[in-house]
Amino acid sequence: MNHLLQALKEKIRDRTAKVCVVGLGYVGLPFAVEKAKVGFSVLGIEQNPQRVALVNQGDSYITDVDSQSLQQVIRSGNLTATTDFSFVSKMDAIVICVPTPLTKNLTPDLSYVESVTQKIAEYLQPGQFITLESTTYPGTTDEILRPILENISGFKQGQDFFLAHSPERVDPGNQRYTTKNTNKVVGASDPASLEVATLFYSQTIEQIVPVSSAKAAELVKVFENTFRAVNIALVNELALLCDRMKLDVWEVLDAANTKPFGIMPFYPGPGVGGHCIPLDPHYLEWKAKEFNFETRFIALAGEINRRMPEFVRQKTWRVLNDVGVAPSQSHVLMIGVAYKKNLGDWRESPAIRIIEFLQADGVTLTYHDPFVSEIQVKAKTFYSQDLTEELIAQADLVIITTDHSQIDYVNLVQKAKAVLDTRGVTRHLDCDRTKVTLL
Numbered sequence: 001m002n003h004l005l006q007a008l009k010e011k012i013r014d015r016t017a018k019v020c021v022v023g024l025g026y027v028g029l030p031f032a033v034e035k036a037k038v039g040f041s042v043l044g045i046e047q048n049p050q051r052v053a054l055v056n057q058g059d060s061y062i063t064d065v066d067s068q069s070l071q072q073v074i075r076s077g078n079l080t081a082t083t084d085f086s087f088v089s090k091m092d093a094i095v096i097c098v099p100t101p102l103t104k105n106l107t108p109d110l111s112y113v114e115s116v117t118q119k120i121a122e123y124l125q126p127g128q129f130i131t132l133e134s135t136t137y138p139g140t141t142d143e144i145l146r147p148i149l150e151n152i153s154g155f156k157q158g159q160d161f162f163l164a165h166s167p168e169r170v171d172p173g174n175q176r177y178t179t180k181n182t183n184k185v186v187g188a189s190d191p192a193s194l195e196v197a198t199l200f201y202s203q204t205i206e207q208i209v210p211v212s213s214a215k216a217a218e219l220v221k222v223f224e225n226t227f228r229a230v231n232i233a234l235v236n237e238l239a240l241l242c243d244r245m246k247l248d249v250w251e252v253l254d255a256a257n258t259k260p261f262g263i264m265p266f267y268p269g270p271g272v273g274g275h276c277i278p279l280d281p282h283y284l285e286w287k288a289k290e291f292n293f294e295t296r297f298i299a300l301a302g303e304i305n306r307r308m309p310e311f312v313r314q315k316t317w318r319v320l321n322d323v324g325v326a327p328s329q330s331h332v333l334m335i336g337v338a339y340k341k342n343l344g345d346w347r348e349s350p351a352i353r354i355i356e357f358l359q360a361d362g363v364t365l366t367y368h369d370p371f372v373s374e375i376q377v378k379a380k381t382f383y384s385q386d387l388t389e390e391l392i393a394q395a396d397l398v399i400i401t402t403d404h405s406q407i408d409y410v411n412l413v414q415k416a417k418a419v420l421d422t423r424g425v426t427r428h429l430d431c432d433r434t435k436v437t438l439l
């Protein structure tokens with residue numbers, strides 16, 4: 001019998017286990033708050049001192065965490081944040097939620113994961129549980145984390161410490177499916193680690209789905225995001241074809257989606273953005289090469305989705321031509337720069353690429369986004385403007401790049417000279433359709 005395992009399970013069950021969340025971003029902060037709410041003592045380790053200060057003041061900077069909930073767990077003493085890694089030595093469970101971006105050459109950049117794992121290894125104690133939530137290629141936990149932890153500490157996984165992968169599935173802004181009621185996949189390469197992981201996550205999540213290895217859990221997550229990327233690419237390709245065939249892609253998709261089985265709604269748009277869909281499939285694509293295997297769906301989906309901002313640029317030229325203004329003389333108002341509706345996240349947002357293109361065409365650009373007050377594109381800072389009637393009226397064209405719910409689209413179309421709707425948000429509205437061009 002492993003006494004370390006029994007002691008850890010006991011602490012998790014009676015919620016005296018001390019939980020450490022490394023990286024307090026879109027994934028880490030909601031997770032830390034959920035754990036603190038059910039009575040765990042949670043410490044957030046975050047490298048950004050401004051974020052640490054905000055958390056400790058109870059000031060949330062993440063849409064899915066309201067400041068009131070944050071203040072409650074801060075006041076109760078169940079959550080605190082620090083930049084100091086030495087506290088790892090006092091923890092029982094350590095959850096890694098740091099970024100996993102791509103390099104410029106579309107290869108995995110695991111530098112954040114490696115660097116925090118090294119720091120954790122320096123303070124590792126017998127009986128601790130480490131879990132990686134960051135999205136990554138199959139093999140990361142076993143091939144990168146395990147050797148770092150074992151070599152630096154001298155401890156053995158499954159005996160002295162426990163290690164698992166449990167991919168985060170959060171859908172920022174989703175009100176129906178939150179951390180609590182979204183099934184959680186866990187995988188580990190030894191039975192003791194899987195046991196701990198299952199118990200740990202079942203404290204705050206309704207349904208746990210254990211799989212036989214960390215590798216399988218890693219593949220589950222990248223497959224889920226690949227599934228989305230490929231299906232989005234499929235409807236984007238349909239949009240490109242419909243444009244040539246002079247068919248309305250939205251009408252086609254709305255009708256196709258009435259089939260009660262065998263189809264799933266996906267919609268075209270100006271391109272994909274955020275930290276997941278444009279990046280994660282390339283993690284798998286890269287790893288597959290090690291097995292002399294080409295993931296052709298991934299490559300094709302990436303290629304089609306990356307073409308969409310250029311398509312929006314071409315449609316912009318066409319609409320401007322119709323209203324009789326040359327791009328270099330035109331004023332374009334962009335509605336939404338976030339990659340997704342009702343969020344303030346503009347990482348990898350297709351709107352940024354479109355702005356780059358239109359800037360190169362000499363277009364004068366302004367934007368309005370209720371969630372993003374400023375953005376930087378090629379060293380130029382743009383600030384969100386109030387959506388006044390004058391702002392709308394002075395634009396030769398309004399491009400809807402993000403379909404935020406709080407915009408009054410009927411009024412927008414009424415006041416605008418012309419609208420390019422890349423999200424299909426106006427298609428069912430009672431407005432002057434002659435002014436609107438759909439993607």
Ligand SMILES: NC(=O)c1ccc[n+]([C@@H]2O[C@H](COP(=O)([O-])OP(=O)(O)OC[C@H]3O[C@@H](n4cnc5c(N)ncnc54)[C@H](O)[C@@H]3O)[C@@H](O)[C@H]2O)c1
Nearest residue numbers: 023024025026027045046047048097098099100134135168
């Ligand atoms: N955002 C999502 O919707 C989402 C959903 C599922 C999975 N994921 C995955 O989860 C992981 C984290 O994503 P995110 O969106 O939360 O990222 P994020 O950028 O919002 O948050 C990461 C946090 O980690 C901090 N950090 C970076 N290096 C650090 C270090 N050395 N020490 C301590 N803190 C450090 C950053 O300052 C930041 O606050 C990624 O792998 C991502 O692919 C994200």
